[in-house]
Amino acid sequence: MAVIGAGAAGLSLVHRLCAPAPGRRPDVTLIDAPPGPLRPPERTWCFWGEPGGAYDEALTASWDRLRLRGHAGDTVDCTLAPTRYKMLRSTDFERLVNARLDAAPHLRRTTATVDGIDDLRPGAVVRGTTEGGTPLRLRARWVFDSRPPRALPPARTLLLQHFRGWFVRTAQPCFDPAVADLMDFRTPQPAHGLSFGYVLPLDPCRALVEYTEFSPQPLDDTGYDRALHHYTSQVLGLGAFEVTGTEQGVIPMTDARFPRRTGSSAFRIGTAGGATRPSTGYTFAAVQRQSRAVADALARGRPPLPPPAYPARSRAMDGVLLRALATGRVDGTRFFTQLFREAGPERMLRFLDGRTTCREDFALGLRTPVLPMLRTAAELPWLRRRPDTRARGIPAGGRPGHEETGPPAPETGPLA
Template sequence: MDKHYDLIILGGGCAGLSLALRLAELGEQSPTTLIIEKRPAYSNDRTWCFWDEGNPALTECADHTWSSFKVQLGDKQLVKNCSKNPYVMISAQTFYTRAIQNITANAKRCRLNHDESVLAVIKQASQTWRITTNMGVYTANHVIDTRPASQISDDMSVLWQSFIGFEIEASQDLFDAQQFTLMDIDQSFKNGLGFTYVLPVTPNRALIEYTVFCEQAMSAGSLQPYLDVALSQYTNHADYKVLRKECGQLPMGNQTVKQSDDSSYIFAGLYAGAARPSSGYAFQRIQGWAKLCAQSWVEHQSFIPAPKDAALTAIMDDIFLHVLKSNPDAAATLFFSFFSKAKLISTIRFLSDHPTLTDLGSIILSMPTVLFLKSLPSFLKKRVSMSLHVSIFKSTK
């Protein structure tokens, strides 16, 4: 027999669980919800980080915070005090545990199914959705699809952020647990930007990650040699054990953002605009969308897709990615200039999605002028081409 829900969420990752958490806060007003997750169980396989801007709802489950950070380029080093806006880390284990606890507490109205794969999704004549899985058949008034792309190709995004990281425990104290390394830029990496990212949580334990921004999505195997070098550098060849591993590919400037013409079927998550194009940060954006979705349910009994970025911010991200793609060998200088010249509060607000006009001015002035002017003609040509394509597409619909 079919089981009917107000809402079925396809995919129980960060976006799906964040929405479920927000809806659970509505109590008896919350929609009856089913979350379908294909993984048999959750593991501590990733971390989410962001700058604390005084939102307790985002920081209450933080695993660690840092009051300063550094950016390194060869023998040049920047150290920034961010104590007014600490950098926050939430581990997958902490986030998933909290989500499951809240879902369990709201068991009458919300259910999470693990180890279940979606086989078909069909809109019925009754205007409800019929979802067939390997475990059964369900119907729903609304569907929110947060599943990642089944496979990725390089042309799906302007650039890709690929990474591999090991959380290690060393045999001796090596780290300052109050300071993290945002970027230790690898000058030997070609055709893009390669850098080491270090999040120390105790004097002898840290997540050490190697990240690449480039046109191709890189596999964990191809990144492993770079991580090995970083591990040797940051442990100074001391003995250590690997506690866990994480890896992935994030779209930067997703060119195939999923959209739906049916307001009762919404795409959400990384491949529907959750990640900030110029940085890959997604956690805060997802939380903001989940909050808006919960409000929409209370007020209209409906849900909404992720809001579009402010026009000026979107244009700046587009220009930034275009410059990086057109000038991969200049990426190291570009990022170091960004962090050394822009005001820290402007940088934080820009990366956190709500810069003021003054902040945007500070960011623009921090960029290498010659490099941007050189890339401007090709950027404008691309924008005109895209506008013509959209106009032609709309006229043929």
């Protein structure tokens, strides 16, 4: 079998397929893009999980407490025990997984630009050009493609989650390493959508500080820098600090339907296969679920169609929320602050990860602005799904939960 792309989705699947287990392991060819624009930049993923996870030894940091700050400065504290909010840098993830794969006896690696996948029924042929310029024709029983789509599928609603983050080092201790700020709404709000700060402390003097917006269009460099200068100086009051690194990304938040199967033997995985949560951008945990399901199906001799990353109920709720935010029918800052406060942090965090039950989702719905949400739900079936030119060239990334993305979308953030 062939896996296209050596980012989070591709490496996670290969890691599962090559893990030691009883019985014969499949022969796997991992096709990575050559160095250049087809490879995603360094980025950060964040996700929830219990201690002792598969990638814990590569984590940059983790927290068992989260905080949400309202526009007026009121706080909602979230205790996560026994789970933790984990921060994983893509370079550390790749280093760990590649070291484990070095000894995999059934893995072959190649570097090539993939041009297309031909369906053979059964099987498929991956066509491309190797790094040395020679043609590539690789026949495989199953092909898993994690490349971001050239354009997003038609949708009824598309907002962009766009952000820039600074890794900062302050002159004086300014951060509590025990608490991460998931959403800080003490930022100036845009005319359409919402904005918030996001702070992942690494120690008392170091943190990743991000400015994030949900809005129709990204900002320019001046806009992001102005917002970050305001947030770090006027809101956080950091005083003197040094910027040691930056991250920036754009994540489409859309109710588009991402096909998981593109041929009799070809499948899409990662964000290309719908692993990014439409209302939040979280992806990494869903990629792990998809990878486990595909590996289990192959081990049982079943067709390895990646399962939906989120239940149909969750996707429907996301569609309503996105439309309500895009039309301005709900105030995003008030919406999220009220939900966290009234529904309880534990339930909200499960909702963000797509793991709530039907009863919990119904209870959450009752804590939203009911009339605007009902109006939005009633109109959705009558809206046509349309392509959006803003999506051209914008990879469908995942955020902290971000996933397999291409330039320019590193992943980090609260709703990544």
